[in-house]
């Protein structure tokens with residue numbers, strides 16, 4: 362009785378492998394450009410009507426009755442992800458703080474390194490204590506096109522890291538970290554979202570942001586934040602989890618449906634931008650600011666089994682101008698999140714798609730011009746930054762024009 366059963370099982374396995382590689386070959390030949398535009402239109406993951414509804418949820422303002430706070434940063438996702446379309450970027454920054462212990466290890470400020478900027482009750486306002494002397498601002502990041510970023514195979518990120526010269530003794534060596542997938546407890550995946558690559562999935566980030574930005578507890582992050590370690594229970598009237606309608610899934614669907622960030626095609630076609638684009642590669646900017654990445658094939662199971670890459674996001678070529686790896690370029694913010702102490706002074710390469718929509722650059726927003734941003738690159742980027750310095754003034758300007766086209 363057992364024998365025939367085993368035969369059937371192995372037949373099924375062989376058949377599946379065959380189909381799997383067949384699909385891979387066909388789609389491998391036909392990777393296509395991801396749709397890119399600032400047009401509030403779906404990339405095809407959701408219908409347009411569902412996209413419009415999800416966008417409205419992403420734009421919804423939460424009030425105290427909905428569970429806002431008690432400590433929080435803003436009332437809606439769109440408050441910080443809005444320019445020039447919902448989901449993109451903003452000038453708003455956030456505050457993190459902590460200190461070093463006797464062994465030089467980073468320790469969070471009481472209640473966590475995020476210092477919330479607002480509270481529904483003035484008595485619970487968070488402020489940085491004097492002893493928490495490692496401090497940084499972090500600017501808001503773009504989420505547009507992040508469904509494609511989520512669909513990148515972790516092995517692709519490892520391969521990019523391995524291709525960087527520092528892994529064989531040179532200066533540039535991106536660090537790949539694996540982080541917990543909140544919706545698939547016990548599973549980890551290659552981090553790619555946030556300044557510290559602290560998340561791998563958009564649903565994990567949504568759960569984290571709903572609590573940490575807006576103060577709405579949810580099924581992934583069910584406990585309220587404290588005010589610098591002090592319980593806020595006395596002013597928190599809404600039972601946890603406060604996200605009773607699973608908005609976190611809707612935020613995720615919205616982000617997964619956004620198109621990639623488009624180029625300024627008119628500017629990109631000018632002779633200065635074309636020359637700048639070539640110089641960008643020649644001096645080595647593209648070692649970290651990677652121009653093109655292809656997402657996993659449709660049908661690939663990711664996020665610890667919680668998500669299957671759909672046709673709209675699979676086998677798509679994107680141009681993020683980033684490697685989604687951590688580097689020490691001398692700007693390190695001193696904070697540790699999911700990557701351990703070795704990542705304290707590292708930040709993710711800022712993806713340069715959409716750079717033209719930002720007027721305050723780098724993680725802290727303290728560089729106001731592209732040139733200032735580039736000249737701040739040190740550490741792993743010292744050699745490349747020196748290559749930039751040795752260009753003629755005209756050539757440096759051509760790189761800036763190229764950046765303005767991104």
Ligand code: HEC
Nearest residue numbers: 434435438441499500501502554555556566570571574612
């Ligand atoms: C107060 C401003 C603010 C609000 C409100 C806010 N965000 Fe963000 N968002 C940020 C900042 C700042 C970052 C960078 C965080 C970091 O790494 O320190 C970020 C990063 C992200 C990222 C990572 C993007 C990437 O490519 O790395 C996602 C995804 C995201 N936010 C989703 C959301 C969602 C969903 C909401 C609503 C629940 C939300 N955010 C609300 C400021 C905000």
Ligand code: HEC
Nearest residue numbers: 646649692708709710711719722723724734741742745749
């Ligand atoms: C070793 C990797 C590496 C190299 C090489 C590199 N960058 Fe960067 N770049 C980064 C990282 C990491 C950040 C984010 C740093 C921060 O915010 O503290 C960044 C940020 C930037 C920003 C700021 C974007 C914004 O809006 O905040 C610009 C502009 C930029 N890089 C341009 C360049 C150019 C041009 C070159 C080549 C001359 C270059 N980079 C070479 C890693 C690199």
